[in-house]
Amino acid sequence: MTDMAASGEQEDRNGKNILIAYFTRLDNTDATLDEIVQGGDLFSIRTVQRYPVNYDELINVGGEERRENARPELAAHVENMESYDIIFLGYPNWWASIPMPIASFLEEYDFSGKTILPFCSHGGGGLGQSQTAIAKLVPDANMAEGLAINYSGGSGMPDDVAAWLDVNGIERQ
Numbered sequence: 001m002t003d004m005a006a007s008g009e010q011e012d013r014n015g016k017n018i019l020i021a022y023f024t025r026l027d028n029t030d031a032t033l034d035e036i037v038q039g040g041d042l043f044s045i046r047t048v049q050r051y052p053v054n055y056d057e058l059i060n061v062g063g064e065e066r067r068e069n070a071r072p073e074l075a076a077h078v079e080n081m082e083s084y085d086i087i088f089l090g091y092p093n094w095w096a097s098i099p100m101p102i103a104s105f106l107e108e109y110d111f112s113g114k115t116i117l118p119f120c121s122h123g124g125g126g127l128g129q130s131q132t133a134i135a136k137l138v139p140d141a142n143m144a145e146g147l148a149i150n151y152s153g154g155s156g157m158p159d160d161v162a163a164w165l166d167v168n169g170i171e172r173q
């Protein structure tokens, strides 16, 4: 998936500006983007400090950051967040919640009045506590119902995504 800075120029069919911001380490979350992206700008959330490639080490680092309530420094920034109405926010379930770079991302901008649609890739734990964690970080945003995706999703993904968009009133292509 292309790693590009968000331009904010694209409008979806609802006439609302959409940003699809996502964080991934094992490439399951971004494997779902083809289904999720419904006209909008893509933004890859990346950290300055790289995460370990080794899975066990990654598990430990993710756990440590959670315990410390860390705010890892981000390597890229959305220049014109004010122009977006709807933010699709993709991330893996880490320790039953959000990876801490998602907290860094959410604290960086003013999300008041914007709608956040979380989509979470997981290994069995679903969305876990992630929606609650997001709502606490951005109390002034409208939290839409999230979508849980088992790893990179299965053959039912297109239907799951379609139903999810319908529930949240997002027009489909």
Ligand SMILES: Cc1cc2nc3c(=O)[nH]c(=O)nc-3n(C[C@H](O)[C@H](O)[C@H](O)COP(=O)(O)O)c2cc1C
Pocket (backbone or CB within 6 Å): 023, 024, 025, 026, 027, 028, 029, 030, 058, 059, 060, 061, 062, 063, 091, 092, 093, 094, 095, 096, 097, 121, 122, 123, 124, 125, 126, 150, 151, 152
């Ligand atoms: C640090 C870390 C913690 C994780 N914790 C959980 C968990 O609590 N529950 C769960 O279902 N999956 C957990 N997983 C599995 C990931 O959610 C799953 O592999 C996901 O598909 C990874 O998405 P990604 O490829 O976009 O990084 C964890 C993975 C990592 C690396």
